[in-house]
Amino acid sequence: MAQQLCHRTRSLLRFSGIVSSSSASSSLIPLSDSIIPRQQQQRAGFAGDALTVDVPVPFKAHKCDAPSLSVETSAQELLSFFKTMFTMRRMEIAADSLYKSKFIRGFCHLYDGQEAVCVGMEASLTQKDSIITAYRDHCIHLGRGGTLLEVFAELMGRKDGCSLGKGGSMHMYNKKGGFFGGNGIVGAQTPLGAGLAFAQKYLKVDGVTLTLYGDGAANQGQLFEAMNIAALWSLPVIFVCENNHYGMGTAEWRSAKSPEYYKRGDYVPGMKVDGMDCLAVKQAVKYAKEYALKNGPFVLEFDTYRYHGHSMSDPGSTYRTRDEISGVRQERDPIERIRKLLLSLEIASVADLKTLEKEAKSEVDEALAKAKESPQPDVSELFSHIWVKGYGAEAYGADRKEVIVKLP
Template sequence: MALRQAWQKAGKVLNGGALVSPGSTFARALSTSSDPLTLEIPVPFKGHKVDPPSSTVETSAAELVDFFRTMFVMRRMEIAADSLYKSKFIRGFCHLYDGQEAVCVGMEAALNDKDCIITAYRDHCTHLGRGGTVLEVFAELMGRKDGCSLGKGGSMHMYNKKGGFYGGNGIVGAQTPLGAGLAFAQKYLKVDGVTLAMYGDGAANQGQLFEAMNISALWDLPVIYVCENNHYGMGTAEWRSAKSPEYYKRGDYVPGLKVDGMDCLAVKQAVKFAKEYSLKNGPMVLEMDTYRYHGHSMSDPGSTYRTRDEISGVRQERDPIERIRKLLLSHEFASVADLKAIEKEAKKEVEDALAKAKESPSPDAPELFSHIYRKSYGAEAYGADRKESTVKLP
């Protein structure tokens, strides 16, 4: 929803509910109907201490087109980030999201601007889903001032407070108690929204997660703990790191659902259900069964602890973009040519954003000291041996 609003602000228009550009070659050919369409989710939900929601979900041609285009933009953006890193335009850490796009896109279909998201360091697409732009992501990755965190956060610290996105956090699992804090603020201020605190299977064994769940349950906080289980915490398979890898049950007294995280519609249905539950009763755990195509980070080839056949098998059988493509074609909401046109336009959007990001300047030197010290304290910064020039902080 936030990404849809960002498109409108960027000069895009809505044609029957689908996102298109003015003068787009595919705007007239696609079915952009918002008429309800009921579909069956192929993989049923599994519930823990709660009856699962219905396996039938309501969607529309417009929404499916929106899903396809948004995920394709995300995929192209991450592929471009891979090339940028290898070309040394991006330094430091870089964790890519390609393969997991259905989680981000499906969540946004069930959320609004009163809801908050906080996640770990695989956060590029989450920023985009929360209303950010491809330009902001690329600029941030390269440390440029047009980045969403003014070029000071990099890959792991995307941020958009206006869009209800609180990062991008680099310490494993530390975002989950922060998510409880956001939910506490929502309840205290009587905001009719929930917080989604996201983490991976690698962080699922962190003690702070269970501490956060405990206080959330005690205080009935409107927080949804979303475990993006891509099955390899860094390079360790889930069965080697967790005695019980059924993460939707790990909340114990907190109810949970296991969800096919490669299916946008299943994610949408699960988040809608969890939001309604959480606003009335307190926390819930969602385990998103998903998969990353790249390694844990760019320093990880991703093929030493799993086979290439495994990766290609998931691409062929479960890829979230291909699932939506098949739905659009089978229901005759789009032709092959229509989808090619969407892909072509999405590629151009990513290429144009990348070109602008490369032209963006680095942050000004004084910006290094902003958002760190409280203003008007008269503090000074020195070099390591105090012989360097002194900088008076604002």
């Protein structure tokens, strides 16, 4: 059960997931109560008592009432937020080094700075919920129950990758965990997300689909088409705009006449949320999920920020100043926010958090070493997952006159 605490020696990679369809629990890294002195456990309610924390930035609502700013949480959850986000941050920093060392080829889009969106969402979701996103997807795969080994191996095109080394950075995938991939075509995942929600409604699954896109994709026509059909059919889909304020190297004010993306659904209610605050994200997703299950689509705009450039080929400093980046790091960093909250509530000491950081670094290093030892995919994998076997399909040449091979 989600309430059972694991030993600290268990792997960071063992995200707990959901054990019952009725419980809203996160796939955050479980922790042992041995990390926290018992006196502090009693003061902070670590033994299971709920904590209530007020988020500082108000929600902005469109055609709906805003949820309460008081968020129910616990010491266990706050510690999991910290450890999970720190692990994600270390993973992305390691990916940066892998790319620069040419272990990663092709595209690579990093998520550091935006971890609170992923972690906060998972705190209000279950395994019956689905997520589909764009190409900034490494941390989403982790949040959905994937492992560090799967991410690193996929980045390097190795056999142990979550997509068997054939997808790379942009195409993480975990159907079992309800993660339907990173998608490379800008905005194209939004109608796919509506389709997933249609399947949930058709099959009477008590879950929602979150379809994630960036502010750069918010002007895509297919997004509005997806919102239209979702509203017509009252589909349980949440359109999630991760607004990091730059579509590649273009600032939002240069590409959008109205950058209030949470209002873009017009007839679809929406809400703007501080995407650098795990608790605010958790509260917003809980509210949106309850709405979507009863009434249909909802739009969430998470005000967030990426520290790296758009991709590894983008230095990220030609269209914004270094002072801007450092200012966000100092004032809004999601990991530092949780660190300060844990310290102020006396849930953990500085030494306790350093211990969690060391464990996370060790786990990342261990997974990276294993990924480097993972073999290349077999040559036969070039032809797998392309067609349905057993139908006797034939592969033709370019002129379609000569039969090349009859597929099994």
